[in-house]
Each structure stands twice: as structure tokens, then as C-alpha cells.
Amino acid sequence: MANVLILGATSAIAQEVAKRYAERGDRLFVVGRNPAKLAALVSGLGPSCVGSLVADLDDTDANARRVDEALDALGSIDVGLVAHGLLGDQLETERSWDSAEAVLRTNLLSVVSLVIPLANALEEQGRGHLAVMSSVAGERGRPRNYTYGAAKGASTLYLQGVRSRLWAAGVEVHTLKLGPVDTPMTETHPKNALFATAEGVASSIVRLLDGPGGEAYVPKYWAPIMGVVRNLPEPLFQRLKFLSGR
Numbered sequence: 001m002a003n004v005l006i007l008g009a010t011s012a013i014a015q016e017v018a019k020r021y022a023e024r025g026d027r028l029f030v031v032g033r034n035p036a037k038l039a040a041l042v043s044g045l046g047p048s049c050v051g052s053l054v055a056d057l058d059d060t061d062a063n064a065r066r067v068d069e070a071l072d073a074l075g076s077i078d079v080g081l082v083a084h085g086l087l088g089d090q091l092e093t094e095r096s097w098d099s100a101e102a103v104l105r106t107n108l109l110s111v112v113s114l115v116i117p118l119a120n121a122l123e124e125q126g127r128g129h130l131a132v133m134s135s136v137a138g139e140r141g142r143p144r145n146y147t148y149g150a151a152k153g154a155s156t157l158y159l160q161g162v163r164s165r166l167w168a169a170g171v172e173v174h175t176l177k178l179g180p181v182d183t184p185m186t187e188t189h190p191k192n193a194l195f196a197t198a199e200g201v202a203s204s205i206v207r208l209l210d211g212p213g214g215e216a217y218v219p220k221y222w223a224p225i226m227g228v229v230r231n232l233p234e235p236l237f238q239r240l241k242f243l244s245g246r
């Protein structure tokens, strides 16, 4: 039976992940911002849920205390998953520093403020899995979403360092590089065949977190696609409107 902490647990994908751990009989502590959504999740998880906390994770000064509270309730952490995110409005982030800062805060600063206490706790335990939901958007700056992409890319880079630091301690660090998923975050986006479902992505995440750490594309078909997108020379990239357009 694993002790699982999910931060940003009201995300559509995180809720599906939580359900899967509960079905396996694992113990969960869930943290989310929206009290009504969190209460509904907790009630659906039943006795598997040993604790919950309503928290705005943008309040970075409070995040170490929140991880401590979860650790006290669970006893130890086998899986710590950071799931929350904010796509934001790209055009708005180009006009307003407040808007850009909000996107950078939620997707990068907040993540770092949670990874610090999680990494230290797991290092002290000498075991466990630490995971963050990053994005393929972090692999190449595109006019469509480069503020969000920059925050996700920086979190991917940050986790590379954490992974190599914790390798010797026996802690597995997972960077989950998600492609587009049909969730509230992408509600208004036109859907295409590359969109995944929250259910499918959640099953892949739970499977990945049972294994060794590393960077993983979810779904897997994003690995070859991003190999091409990442390596296209900029003059060519800029001429391909389906990649570099708005």
C-alpha cells in the first residue's frame, strides 16, 4: 500500500490519477484550491483518502508547511505528484506583466516551492517517487503559448537537476511531458487526433510512477513528434504556420 500525495488534485487529470490509486487500495492526501471540487474528490475517494487541504499553491511561502502537513498525515511519502497548472491567455501575457507573472508563478515558482520540501523529505527517507506534470510546450518556444511553455520548460530543466541530485539517494524523479489532453484547460481548443483523454493519460502516469524516474512523453507518440519539432532549424520552423502560427 503506497502513500500518495497529490498537489493540485482537482485537475481533471489528477482526479483520474487519484481514483486509480484509490482503486488499488493506496492511501491518499490531496491538496487543491477549489473547496467544492476538492470535497467532491475526497468523497469519491472514500476511506483511501486519509487527509486533504484547501490551498492556493501560488502562495509559495506556505507550501513547505503544506507538504509537512501531508507528510504528518501520511507518515511517509511513496509518491509525491505536483499536478496543478495554468495555461493562461498568451496574448494577455504579452501585454500585461501581471498576467505573465501569474503564469510563471503557477507553472514554475509554485512548482519549485513544492519540489524543494518534497525532494528533501524523499531524500531523507532514501526512497520514493517525485513527479511533476510538465508539457511538450516546454520543448520549443512557439507564439501560441511561449509564456506557459517557458515556465514548463524551466520546470523540466529544474527537475533534471533534482533527478541527478536524488539518484544517489534512491529517489525516482519523473518529468511527465504531456501532450494536449481534453480537459477544462483546453476546453476552447479545437480538438484533433493527437488529443488524449484524461483517463488514458492518468493510467499512463500511474504506470510510469511504478517504474524508474526520467523524462516521459505522455502519450508516448509525442516522443518522435517532439524530436522533429525540437530540432527544426528556426528559419524553417518560422515558415511552417501550423507550428509557428498563433
Ligand SMILES: NC(=O)c1ccc[n+]([C@@H]2O[C@H](COP(=O)([O-])OP(=O)(O)OC[C@H]3O[C@@H](n4cnc5c(N)ncnc54)[C@H](OP(=O)(O)O)[C@@H]3O)[C@@H](O)[C@H]2O)c1
Pocket (backbone or CB within 6 Å): 008, 009, 010, 011, 012, 013, 014, 032, 033, 034, 037, 055, 056, 057, 058, 059, 083, 084, 085, 086, 087, 106, 133, 134, 135, 136, 177, 178, 179, 180, 181, 182, 183, 184, 185, 186
Ligand atoms: N490539458 C492539457 O492539454 C495539458 C497539456 C500539457 C500539460 N498539462 C498539464 O497537466 C496538468 C493538469 O492539467 P489539466 O489538463 O488536468 O487541467 P485542469 O483540469 O484545467 O486543471 C488545472 C488545475 O490546476 C489547478 N490550479 C491552478 N492554479 C492553482 C493554484 N494556484 N493552486 C492550486 N491549484 C491550482 C486548478 O485548480 P482549480 O480547480 O481551483 O481551478 C485546476 O484544478 C497541469 O500542470 C497542466 O499544465 C495539461
